[in-house]
Amino acid sequence: MTSPLRLSPGPLPAAVPAADALADPRAGGILTVDLDALAGNWRRLQARLKPGTECGGVVKANGYGLGAVSVAHALYRAGCRTFFVAQLEEGLRVAPTLPADSRVFVLSGPTPGTEPEFSAARLIPVLNSREQIDRWAAHARGHPGDQAAPAAIHVDTGMTRLGLSDAELAALRADPGVLDGIAVRLVMSHLACADEPGHPLNAAQIAAFDAARPAFPGVPGSLANSSGVFLGPATHHDVARPGVALYGVNPTPGRPNPMAAVIRLQARVLQVRHVDAPATVGYGACHRSAAGSRIATVGVGYADGLPRASSGLIMGYVGATPVPLVGRVSMDLVTFDITSVPAETPVRPGDLIDLIGPFNPVDDLAARAGTIGYEILTTLGPRFARHHVGTGWGPAAAAGGGTGGGATERT
Numbered sequence: 001m002t003s004p005l006r007l008s009p010g011p012l013p014a015a016v017p018a019a020d021a022l023a024d025p026r027a028g029g030i031l032t033v034d035l036d037a038l039a040g041n042w043r044r045l046q047a048r049l050k051p052g053t054e055c056g057g058v059v060k061a062n063g064y065g066l067g068a069v070s071v072a073h074a075l076y077r078a079g080c081r082t083f084f085v086a087q088l089e090e091g092l093r094v095a096p097t098l099p100a101d102s103r104v105f106v107l108s109g110p111t112p113g114t115e116p117e118f119s120a121a122r123l124i125p126v127l128n129s130r131e132q133i134d135r136w137a138a139h140a141r142g143h144p145g146d147q148a149a150p151a152a153i154h155v156d157t158g159m160t161r162l163g164l165s166d167a168e169l170a171a172l173r174a175d176p177g178v179l180d181g182i183a184v185r186l187v188m189s190h191l192a193c194a195d196e197p198g199h200p201l202n203a204a205q206i207a208a209f210d211a212a213r214p215a216f217p218g219v220p221g222s223l224a225n226s227s228g229v230f231l232g233p234a235t236h237h238d239v240a241r242p243g244v245a246l247y248g249v250n251p252t253p254g255r256p257n258p259m260a261a262v263i264r265l266q267a268r269v270l271q272v273r274h275v276d277a278p279a280t281v282g283y284g285a286c287h288r289s290a291a292g293s294r295i296a297t298v299g300v301g302y303a304d305g306l307p308r309a310s311s312g313l314i315m316g317y318v319g320a321t322p323v324p325l326v327g328r329v330s331m332d333l334v335t336f337d338i339t340s341v342p343a344e345t346p347v348r349p350g351d352l353i354d355l356i357g358p359f360n361p362v363d364d365l366a367a368r369a370g371t372i373g374y375e376i377l378t379t380l381g382p383r384f385a386r387h388h389v390g391t392g393w394g395p396a397a398a399a400g401g402g403t404g405g406g407a408t409e410r411t
Contacts, residue, residue: 027385028299028332030352032264033066036390039078041246041259046079049224049240050233056082056222058243060090060107065305065380066247066263067388068094074392075246076102084241088114091123105152105186108162115139119149124185126152128162130171133178140181148183153216157189157208158201173215186239187216194227194235195253206234226251230258249373250363257363265356265380267298267316269349272338281335282327287312289326293339296323296347301332305379306355310369317354318347 046055057080063071072083072094083104085091088111095104109125109132110118118125119139127133133153140149156163164172172178189209193199209223220238226245228235230252242251250257275293280286289295302308311328316336323336338347347353356362362373369376 027383028268028270029304029355029384030264030266030268030387031066031380031384032266032387032389033070034260034262034264034390035070035074035388035392037248037260037262038066038071038246039074039390039392041248041262042075042078042080042242044259045226045229045240045242045245048229050236052238053236054082054239056080056084056239056241057246058084058225058241059094060084060086060243061378062090064244064247064374065377067386069097070388071246072098074390077392082239084243088117088123092117092121095121095123103185107154109154110136119143124150124152126154126162126186126188127182128154129164130168130178133172133182137178137181148181150183150185152186152188152222153184153219155187155189155209155212157205157212159190159192161190163189169212169215176215184216184219186222187213187219188222188239188241191223191225191228191231191235194225194231195251197231202231202235209237244374244377247377248362249377257361261358261361263356263362263377264354264358265384266352266354267300267334269296269347269351269353270299270333271297271349272347273297280327283330284328287327289337293337294341294347295326296336296338296353297333298336298353299333300355300383301330301334303331304381304383305376306334307369307371307376307379309371310365313370314355314365314368315360317357317359318351319345320359322359323353 042055042057049055057075059068059072062068076098081102083102084107085094085104086107088106091104091106103124105124105126107126109128115136125136127136136149136151154163155169156165191205193201213221222239222241223237224235224240226242229240229242245251245259248259248262252258273295275289275291275295277291278288280288281295300306306329308329312325314325316323316325318338318341321341323338325334326337327335336353341347354360356365362376366373366376
């Protein structure tokens, strides 16, 4: 099979210093991403795994909304070599920017007709059904004389989503020749309830995965997601696939977050209103402000990923002072009652209010909005100026150094 080498940039460049994103007059909101904190989270997870287990990194959904290329580079600098994306297009964006000793798995596998693109980009498909296996094997056999085509095999152990069914796995055991031409690099499954340590499905899935692995002798196994890492060695196998924990979301709900915060989300104040007489605020007149209130209007809304369902529920911060969101979240604007902000630190147009920050982590905002941190991160809109700080180099990173700096991007 013709498999051109992945374009390799050699050693990854350090982040390029750029103008301070906070000074960007175009941005209604600022998303600051701490790449050193992200790399530290990867190291923290790697240290938690049993000896011999490799910690990969899931960078799907544009690196959980934070910029897939920047995130992948930081993880690579920290020591990560195995990456996971959801779709072919994501892999085509990320893989060419990584050095050749990395590998990128595509979780959804190849859709019909895309097999040559996988091979050309040296992306490794995760084969989720007998139909995908047959197409990938036919693709491999269509290029005689070349090496077998690498792939991962996904076995469903209880999610009832992607993955080989029990019947498909049994048929594969009965006729292993269907894998001729395929170099199976990984066998994997996915935990459905890892964030609930006591859920009986965890033990059932571990047992089912252990029972399936002999069908692939000598092939490394992968089961643990972010929360699965914290279930203990029985889930660790050979490769772990943490995602959201890398980005600072708590993988152990109900317990203290073992991960460092990675993002700070700030909204820019456009106008401050002093309410002279009782008045309603926003669409539907669903909030009434008392006389003497001060209302700050900021330039973000549900078009930027702030859930409309969070209307009247979430809290912003001006420094250490909490300021409640009042009225409805609209497409481009939202309003905060800043009456409690001390007069000696007045809020003015151009100032920033923290939506996610030191006093209100992403999990808190998600809980108030009735959702989860995954959704908050992955729906952050393209109008935020994304400001990446740090590089991923740190005391535990591979030798070779690197320089600091920050870079601003709009994605």
